Amino acid sequence: MEELKKLPFFSSVTIPKPILNQETSVAVSLHPADQLLRKKCFQCHLDSPPVKGQYRSQGCAACHFEYSSKGLYEGKDPTISTTEPGHARFHKIRTIPSRSTCVQCHRAFSLQTLSIEGHEELEAPKQIEPTNQIETPATVSTPEVIKSNLVNGTKQFPLFAGKGQVIKDVHTARGMDCTDCHTLFDIMGDGNIYSKQHESVEVRCETCHGDALTYPSISQITQANDSAIRVSKYYKGSSNKVDDWMAVSAHNRKMSNVKVQNGRIVAIGKQTGKVHEVPLVKDYLDAHSIPQHQTRLECSACHARWVVQCPGCHQSIGPDPAPAPESHFFDIGEPALMIGPRGKVTPMLMQPERHLTVTDERANEIPILGRKGNKIGYYREWAFTNPHGTSGSNLAYALNPHSIQKQARSCTSCHLSPETLGLGTGDIKIGKNSTGKNDFIDTLDRTDKILKASQFDPQAKVSIRGESIAGTDQPKARTFNQEEIIRILRVGNCIPCHDRYNDPVYQDIDQSYAFARTVDHRRLRQKILSLGQPLE
Template sequence: MNYLTKILTGCGLAAALMAPAYAAWDSDKGCLSCHEGIEQFSDTKVMSKLSCTKCHNGDGKATELELAHKEMWANPTDLRVVDQTCGKCHKKEVANAKTSLHATSAGKISGTRYDFGAQTRDSIHATYDVKALKTGREGTVAELTQLPSYDPTKPESDTNSIGDDYLRNQCLRCHIWSDGHQRDGDYRASGCAACHVEYSNAATYEGGDKAIDKTQKDRPRMHKMSRVPSVTQCQHCHNRGGRTGMSYAGMMESDGYGTPFKENGGKQGKLHGKHYNFLQADLHYDAGLTCVDCHTKNEMHGDGYLYEKKEYALEIRCETCHGTTESPATLATIHGDPMDHLERQGDKVIINLKGQDRALEVPQLMPAEEKNGQLQSLPLALSPEGKVAMVDIPVHMEKLECHTCHSAWAPQCYGCHAKQDIGKSSGDWLTAKPGGDPSKASHKSNRAGDAFAWKESRSYVRWDSPALGINHRGKVSTYVPGCQVFLTQVNGEQGIISNKTYTTKDGTSGIAHNPIVPHTTSKQSRTCTDCHTNPKVWGVGSGIYDIQRNFPDGEAPIDFELERIVDEQGMQLQATNHKGARPFNKAEQQKIQRVGTCIACHAAEAKKLNADAPDDITHSKLIRQQMNK
């Protein structure tokens, strides 16, 4: 003990100076004896007063790890304990969250089971039993029961589907009852923290808590709540299926090359188990909009209804912010609720970006301004090309979704080759090992081995010229493959089922294409020739992929190429999992082709368009007449 310490000890100051720097906001000094430097979870008026044990339980006075962590909840927002934590103040939000598609995965489950021939398009199952808090809205149900398990000792049936095991071991890693997959890009927490606690793609801690290893995986970026989730946070789930989270940022999975090589000659690192190519990002992403600048609280948190598919839960469309050629932007959801971060300033619409001290002007098809309390329309703000596409050919606005033309590309994963090994048990995302911390029951390491092992691959991937078809609203929409299952079942090295495809309850092949909003919006639209002269876009396929030669060990289970949704007579070949969705019928195909025939000669003339020129000088009246029929 040096001289200064002796003096300080004598006056009782040494202990004070040498003690850890406890945070003033937390009364649980036992916790802080180890977790010195930890961030205050929230500085909001109420939450800033919360101590460690108010959320995490445990013993705030103990200074030994085992005693301090006794009956502790590692994640207080997990849906198994959330009613005792977040739910004490946010009871309505927590109750709604349990009915949300983020919790039920109802659309994902019904779509997969439909493709496996186990049910109709109606949603009947969820991750867990759940009842609606509200009923009566289109596309909703009163209750959903938990997804069944698969027993290989019993025959396949509607209640014993191999697809259920596929969901339990693979697809259902992404819902807010689950803690998520344990690999770069997929790490996250469960419950409210799945969105509101940020994880980096590497999932290492970057904060000041001295007790947390900065190299250990599966840690949040900070011990902080984020009111506005980042695009990266949303991507931790939205990287499979429609892949909209990745597409929004211009990321498209590659065929696994991992090039260009790094300086040391190695391959590029993986996210979500995939290598990526970088394509044109969505223009909203380039402008700085995060997902929640468009998507509403009700869409994210749920509103008490049990929606069957995401299209029914959707509250916004392009016209919400941009208007149409016939009416100004509503700046309100389809249910009439105002979008509070949107406002009119004179003849302009401004969006105040959430979580950012920044505002942007929103381009308007039909500008408007308020005069004497009334909204008055102003002349259309369109380019010459836009006038032709949206005004001279009004059928585009009447029968097409905006993204049909303005989605430059879409991810297309053809052929989902799935292999189940019933000789090897594996984790089930819906069941947990008994005992332990209930808030960690959904962690990958705590999954019960109630499912079987699966491996996945595909035939090929593309991004250009996605197909078109009719969506649930009766409008032309972008279509992508999903899901095109070829099932192989083995028991160790013993083959049982080889490349089986299913037939849906409606009599189509379980190989599927579905409508999608790709989240790849560009100002420049798809060309007339891409839509009107490309058979792949019409849904009849390119005629290039030889399905038979791609099954060299046996007869191909289907007799159509993977891009071929429908034949030239309008007979549907592939499944569509969404009610009301379908490929083009024969009459619609013929109409598209007639216009394409005109374009073949008049494309050069069309490029010389001038919005003010008379019809006989502008592009062919014939094209316009054919389009408007």
């Protein structure tokens, strides 16, 4: 690269007056991506000032200086104004950032009520079935919303009416902070270059909880200069010492706050000092005994209970320099699933299709009119594909939505749900051919959401034949293929009778399928079904 050029502006009307007054030549691209980068992406991903009405610093201080919602100084330094917005709460660097700092960028997590300090004692939620709260369809045409408000000192984002409050992640409900799981190497790097941000995250569910076959990996501190000792000196409560046994992360580093105490694995709050005894998966084999689940599923595939869905547009672009008022409504629902970057089934972030189509009834382009009614241009549709040749506007991402519950989702929500498989909303019609060649999905007629003729549901990410509709930029991540779709749906035939995780039929599913084809099974099934019939 010979020259690093400045990012161009979208159009001449979007150039701020101070820049026009200072610079003689300002580049204009007329591409909406440049508008999106400036107005949205760079608010989190680069050293840039926050949007108007929000307060944070830049660079390292963006995390290690804390700001109040009003941006006012609350300390006792007489040289710092307490009435001028834009100052940190205190003229002091925080060693460990608070959760209120994290959610400035990781905003979906702020749907769970947090205090400004993030350390309030929260009552553990009752383990209830949350589907009635999170699966009510949103009214799309004219949505009533819960307006943004302050809950426990934290600004909440608007949800569609009828959604209520989201169920807190089990870790949040017990008073744990973001930094109690995520390490300094997650955030600030470990000296390696990763092509994707998720690759740098070293904590896994298995780091603390183990899996169905093994307990968490642990390693003993043998040197006084071990980093697990050094960083723990900044934690509230006792610090680590030589001979302590620490849990080991996925990157083979010792965790600094997850250790063995009195023969049990505990996680210690870095900012609270609270000791949380960690339940171990191997001690609960009844719920984790299905062999296929052990090898093919991420923990979050079953235990993540909701994910954010954004049905509206993220960026409004108008012809006038004055920005139009924006309201971005969140929807929440049980996650759809896909294959994640690590090759296991994981929750999916179902991004809506990106589009810009403004035409009249004859498909003629509608001109853009200025305030005085003068024509200043035309709208354009920006269609694009990603490097893999799949859609760059219909997107699907694997993620952990941080909505973990002790009670896992139901078997039917995966094995009998087209939405969970990424097929969209509709009824699955199974053909006579066992290969699935003649299977199809009869989608619901939702013309208010379908903007162009399509055989697929607007939320579909994959066809029933396993043909990917959505694109993703995560290496090795993909939607389900046809073989996987058939295999998942086939289990749904067994669930009406075998609805327990520890049912022995799931220990050898091939043997169970073989028995299902026998006369003995047919007679047994007929006997069971006849028990529910009225006597003549």
